[in-house]
Amino acid sequence: VPRADAQRNRERLLDAAQQAFADVGVTAALDDIARAAGVGAGTLYRHFPTRDRLVLALMRTSLDELTARAGTLAAERQPAEALAAWLDGYAAHAARFRGLAATLASTGLDPDDPSAVACVEAHAAGRALVTAAQASGDVSPAVDPQDVLDMALAVAWVLREAPRGEDQRRRLLGVVLAGVTSGP
Amino acid sequence: VPRADAQRNRERLLDAAQQAFADVGVTAALDDIARAAGVGAGTLYRHFPTRDRLVLALMRTSLDELTARAGTLAAERQPAEALAAWLDGYAAHAARFRGLAATLASTGLDPDDPSAVACVEAHAAGRALVTAAQASGDVSPAVDPQDVLDMALAVAWVLREAPRGEDQRRRLLGVVLAGVTSGP
DNA sequence: ACCTGAACACCGTTCAAGT
């Protein structure tokens, strides 16, 4: 059982990180985050040995929501619609701050690492939606499901690096979805 | 007219940067680059006030080649083929090292800045190929040409952040091209 | 068991002194 002050520090660090990442992107100074949380730098490193671990811990809740949403969409909508709606949420999530898409795309995620589990599960849920859309004939069977998720993250990357207008996400995801759709 | 030693230092810096970027990505330490070039740090800053300026100077030749290639392809091939071939070269170029795609995508490029001219011209040449493919009916008129270039850079980003197999570039560009093609 | 904060290393950036 963790000590009460350790638990409180952990939460303060997550709050401070949330704020800092939203302000200046995922490269925000860890030292600043520790100071804003009112803890020593060493405490931050004890709780989160790497920056990615901090990012993933912060994303834990929203990733779990994305995983759950995949199940709901699969049950309630047509496969093509469900996939489109989920990818939109996934891209929106990955575009929340600069650098996040790269963390989510990173191939070096260890499925056994508890801090990466939420990320790995969300990916699996997304791939399942692609597979379902292939089974129903909406998405071409030649497509690699992983490629579809990668392209949704790539769209999120564009949203951060070259923002051009309100409906950019809709336009770019439209291109991706049209690109993986089965011929008529 | 620049002094002979200034000219030589500039070339040494470009050589050293080429090497460093290829080794460790576009975030390579500028200090290391100056040392490898055998010059003081101040000399690097004199020649290239920002990292982007160094990157763009390094890319100048290849960007000019891409611009020229757009003209050749437009003259010798069908619009759809020309576009596909050019985007492949563009994505391959942007994937040469990590972080380069972001520099090329950056919206803050001043068209009047001589160091950005090659980049702006390559973009214009690419957009012209998209427009030509729209005129011939191969690409849907609803597509924003800039979106097509952005997606090619996004593909390059995936190639660096989540590399998955030899023909990943072909697969992902295939999705983008299929996604912007006019309905039958 | 956990925390603090000083210490160290590394790197971007500037600028006084030199040629």
Next chain:
DNA sequence: ACCTGAACACCGTTCAAGT
């Protein structure tokens, strides 16, 4: 006119000392 390299600032990371 251009170069050098020391100096400063900033930040990631570690660790001895404290509770």
